[in-house]
Amino acid sequence: MSESITYEQVGEILGLAAARDQRTVGDGDVMAWYDDLNAAAVSYADARGALAAFYVEQANVRSEHRFRITTPDVIRLARQARRERVKNFVYEPADPDEPTDQFQARMRAQLRAIGDGRVPPPQKMPALEGGPAPNVAAHLRGLLREVPDDEDGDGEPKPRVGAMTVTCPREDCKARVGRHCKRPSGKPRTEPHPARIALAQGKAYDPDAERAEMDRRRAASAALLNADRAAS
Template sequence: MIETISPEEIGDVLGLAAARDQRTVGDGDVLAWYDDLNAARVTFADARQALTRFYVQQAAIPADRRFRVTTPDVIELARKIRNERVANFIYEPPADREESGIEFRARYRAQLDAVASGRVAAPPHRPALEGGPAPALVPKLRGLLRALPDAEDDTGGDTAPADAAEVSVGAMTVQCPRCKARIGRPCKTPSGRRRPPHPSRVQVAAGGTYDPSAAYAEEQRRRAASEAALTA
């Protein structure tokens, strides 16, 4: 068994527990705690933090229902504390060279243990992932994405041209200003069905700007034309 906490440190931990719950501590207690905490690979620093968290949690419990800390309590809380430390862990590979599989495993475990033990502080937040291709790649994508097959637009507004070939090939290289479809994703109707790129998206992809008022006027014009055709 690898020793992660010494008998002297166990005595200190039990002394801290006794200061809180007025227990008596004997040699048997030290031996039992030494065996349990070492078997679970709990360090002195983690045991102290676990002990503090245990008694802070006890403060929320009515006095007549509180109980003294035991080794399972310390082990459970110590593991929880270590897991919390590595929640945002990010591996840092060597900046100046490639590493072999063996080197990666050794380096990864060393970094993970350093963060889990609290010797190295982990980032407080995970880095945000930015969607879409890199800006330098966008111009190269223009003209490469095919238009989607025609689909029925169940809204009657901002409909695509009847001929799918008229749709700009690179429309999906920009976010759609109407349905907010992300770069590389097809436009959709409010019901979630795929549809050809909205004209406003085609306009932006071609280097133009999207004018909401002009888009609304065009929508009203098309609706009026549709109604006139139905009543003719």
């Protein structure tokens, strides 16, 4: 918890607010602000920072829509400032084998010091250093598989062409560019016809060869079905 704010410091904060928005300040105002800011553990430094941030925000508001700062505004902006300070927090251990209770107490103290502004917050996100452990690469070699070369014989990158960039060459489909191939029923297929994929890859389309392949598959399916029936 940050240092409590004193009654005199609350009076100074309200005086600074009055200098900006011309409010009148009485003992009741000071007492209410004192109770609220101490209940929220807002320090004097954070309260002053929140006050300045509030009036910077108000500069972007039309004059008829501006309003005077209240304790909820101060608490919100003070907490926001604390979150920003500790955003890139990296714990600094006393030693690698410190016990759990020491770790927890030390981490809380470091967070409190940065949150209070007594220690400068990290300026950059922490970077990974040192690379992987020596045995990581050896383990990965047993898990990874080789990816086929993505270059043609001349060392130039192979263009990646999708099947839907060409018209399907099948007579019973003829799906236009950008449209899905169709089934004989007229419903769209989830996958392009193999002939369309081949055409997109620059391969020649041979309808006779495709029909022969389809006939072969049908014959194989029929033979398997007949064998199952004979076995039963």
